[in-house]
Amino acid sequence: AQSVTQPDIHITVSEGASLELRCNYSYGATPYLFWYVQSPGQGLQLLLKYFSGDTLVQGIKGFEAEFKRSQSSFNLRKPSVHWSDAAEYFCAVGLNTGGFKTIFGAGTRLFVKA
Amino acid sequence: NAGVMQNPRHLVRRRGQEARLRCSPMKGHSHVYWYRQLPEEGLKFMVYLQKENIIDESGMPKERFSAEFPKEGPSILRIQQVVRGDSAAYFCASSSRKQDSGNTIYFGEGSWLTVV
Numbered sequence: 001a002q003s004v005t006q007p008d009i010h011i012t013v014s015e016g017a018s019l020e021l022r023c024n025y026s027y028g029a030t031p032y033l034f035w036y037v038q039s040p041g042q043g044l045q046l047l048l049k050y051f052s053g054d055t056l057v058q059g060i061k062g063f064e065a066e067f068k069r070s071q072s073s074f075n076l077r078k079p080s081v082h083w084s085d086a087a088e089y090f091c092a093v094g095l096n097t098g099g100f101k102t103i104f105g106a107g108t109r110l111f112v113k114a
Numbered sequence: 115n116a117g118v119m120q121n122p123r124h125l126v127r128r129r130g131q132e133a134r135l136r137c138s139p140m141k142g143h144s145h146v147y148w149y150r151q152l153p154e155e156g157l158k159f160m161v162y163l164q165k166e167n168i169i170d171e172s173g174m175p176k177e178r179f180s181a182e183f184p185k186e187g188p189s190i191l192r193i194q195q196v197v198r199g200d201s202a203a204y205f206c207a208s209s210s211r212k213q214d215s216g217n218t219i220y221f222g223e224g225s226w227l228t229v230v
Contacts, residue, residue: 106156
């Protein structure tokens, strides 16, 4: 069955430090891959997406993610975290299974300390 | 440039009442998705609709929940005889399903249902 795994429930980083959020997926074909961010009480905002081509994709707010087929991973990175990045981050996989739907990982809550 | 519009943003219902959540997709989008987010949990897919058709309802509870996306008007997620366990945030998303959009879905701000 298709699935998305975000192994870290919580991550705490210092402001200015680098960040990597992990995401692994299970899907037979090459999936569409997404990262979304959710602030408390808000909807989800798309950070970036991968469909094909260059495996390193750039997103908004200084985020990037790298697709590694051999590892079935799509990790999110940012070289220097700002306090405003504190939020919940969701990795998602878009599946074309007759219809099309997107399934989400459980999310990683990012805390930023001064 | 309106995004996905959901209303109400917050809804309080007593046990046994009905809840109706509405979603207007982004302009030009004809595909709507409903997700549920329980406290401290991720998003769970519920249903995928096109105009007048349910494409995939594999995530919908078998009873009390229904969804529609009529030819005119918003998509409606309806929960009958609500129970406390229905308290959650319900998110609507839409897509155009055009090839160059890669089927990216865009979310509304959510509707927070509280059952008392």
